[in-house]
Amino acid sequence: MDFQEAMGWVEEDHVFPKEPGAFHSKRFDWLLRETGLALDLRSVPLAVVAGSCGKASTARFLAHIAARAGLRVVLGTKPPLQETPEGNLERYQVSGPGGFRWLSPEEFRERVAELRPAVTRLHLEKPELGLPAPYELRAWILARTAVVQGAGLAVVEANMGLRLDPAGALPAPEVTLLTPVGTDHGALLKPPEGYRPELGERSGPFWHKVGGVHPDSPLVVGRQDPGVQAALPRADRLFGQHFDYFEARCTLSGSQAFLRLGGEVRPIRLITPGAFQLENAAHAAAAADVLHSRGLLPGLREAFWTAVQEGLAVTETPGRMQVLARRPAVILAVATSPEKLEGLLASLDHLLPASGRLYVCATFLDRIHRLSEAVRTVLAFPRTRQLLVTRFLDDEVNRDLNPETLGGLERIEPVATPREAMDRALKEAGAEDLILLLGNGMAAALASGALTIPVAPAARCGPCHPPDPGDR
Template sequence: MGGETTPALPDSLAGWLSLLEQRHGQRIALGLDRVAAVRERMAVDCDAVIITVGGTNGKGSCCAMLEAILLAAGYRVGCYTSPHLLQYNERVRIDGREASDAQLVAGFAAVEAARGDAPLTYFEHGTLAAWHVFAAARPDVIVLEVGLGGRLDAVNVFDADCALVTSVAMDHMEYLGDTREAIGREKAGIFRAGCPAVCGDPQPPASLVEHAAEVGAELWVSGRDFGFGGDRQQWGYWRYTEPPSQGSLVKRGGLAYPALRGANQLLNASAVITVLECLRSRIPVSMQHVRQGLMLVEVPGRFQVLPGRPSIVLDVAHNPQAAGVLADNLGNMGFYPETWAVVGMLNDKDAAGVAALMAGRVDHWLLADLPGPRGLAAAALAPVVRAASGKDDVRCFASPVEAFVAAQKEATEGDRIVVFGSFLTVADVLAAIKAARH
């Protein structure tokens, strides 16, 4: 009898993604030992400056701002983010362009060759594949977005030259803990000894501050060591030359508002500028480049307002903190007779908290089933929304697209349709909108 033949590895990106989805039964498996061992066996590295971005909300916006500013300054930039909205290539960008299928396939194959019998999750395999792509491209700076938490996330096998924690709020509590203190400790796990660590949360949990001190990181906190102020036309940035609140005060005025919508974006922008200020000896960036980058930055699905009537707002808000920001941003948009919400959520999210915060902004709730084991059925979401919002018009649909089509049929030109609750919800609707335009 002949020996068993080894199954051929995929030769397409779709094939690799299908294989990885099937291979690892546990969607999330926190821990660095397996990833670190495979990374060592891969034996690929580069000397780029590494910026790691963690936090509960605002990570994607901060990564996009860093990428846009650094590109405006003429640097070669690798950027790794997750999840994607329409296609996997969005997760890995080089110089602002999505990695090609061929680059990603080469990365997945390189990880597989070094993996041995180590089980890697979809995210872990993808993180190491992205690193392979970056190592081949040799960028000057690599921006890495944490997938979940920080301390045990696959991204944390790479030592950050500067780490940014955008915010600390209650989310993924089954993995990170059920208090802000516990979650803050996990987020702070990306800090490194002797390196700057920036916190964009003006009220960080004590655990984050204590961990920074324990590991010997140089911690910069929003509102204490840096911050912002402004009026309707422009805004200004300030920081002390040394944390905590020491040294001379540096001010930068006359800044145009970021292209990303929402009042919270100044929190993100000031944290991003602080990261760049901390790294200025290695990657100097002028304020003109900061201005250019902030004017050009784009992030699909983050308070994205589409042209046309009725007004359509896409936002991946999926936890109470993000929903609160979304509600505030909607309140600043002006008057709309009716607001129609297209909502689909995952079953491990605080649906009641999200609905309660959005209740004052929504007149009609169109709820959608989401697929997969974590997807929450609209029928299960409906009583939660009714109780939290106090609204009677709560309807159920088989998909976000069906709910969106219903909203389009009933909304008048002066109304507003808001799509939120999950990346899956926004992705489904955005794909349908793009398909209809072609």
């Protein structure tokens, strides 16, 4: 089996469960036990990042802090920017002297060769459990990679939930991070009948994500909706109480602020713009503080703070508020859920000058949840001048896109391709405006060359230099 076949076996030959009863961790638990991985993982410290918003960025920040502290780190995030055979390797990353690298095709092929016999046995011996889903196979490959690499820390981004997720079947994490709990995947993440009706649409995600936290794992909680925060059964460290940031300044070159962990304060700088990325960075630093207190990050306190500052300063977040060009500014953001868009747009509001307008070029994929609400969120942003959409879901969604339910429909313009959307935006946008490339489809078009950015590339802010005072 070559690499292409191995990736096809994981991503195409296995399918996402269609029935609610097929969502469980029994298959993954069986695979862990029967392959001996459950025992092997006891030697690998784990950090699990759960929640709805900012998981991938927060996981990246934590992984880079740990790597700067001297640990060998294995990092698993999702989804990749490119869901192609090669692009899917982004799901499995390993730290090294030159930074983080993706798993090589040969390494991936070896992991699949190890896993396939166990999946065959699962089907023959436990047919009642059903065949594993792609996300379960990915989780096994990531866990096995952590063991093979002798990782000093594995940072794992949970799937949609946690209670029934492969990440919830792993040994007790050394720390669990809970990012904001939203309403994403509410149709799949159902709660028991009558469970916390006061949380409304968040009751299901809350039951799955918060209810899946291992009781023996320290829990570090990021900023939450007030109702969610009030319902939390526990929080070892909580944003706004035990850690936060202040005096933030965000520009296209990056962000800077003062970070507070307990009674200690240090300046931090990021090469990623946006206040929500400062929140993610603070959350990751608080989790690193837990790891340091448990003796898992080496060094004295000053060495810890150096690792935090240097790790945050070099962390890149591809496709998540990624600056591609200036004047007009062009930013790529793949997340399209309403909750994520609200944070994204709030950050863009601080980056735009007073006269700046926003042009949104969006490609929505078929799996986008609550598309009409996402469109409403974009149109409700006061700076939005035009929304150029290359694809809607289906006739049902098209029927929902009407002036009575949305408002501002005259600012929506359907276009055929990402290239056409970009050309239209560039024709209208001035030097002080901002063009937002929204959705995985835009990232795919950039990678394939179907879309290029015909303006000057964005300058990079180095890890030791603050954003220029005159920058916006």
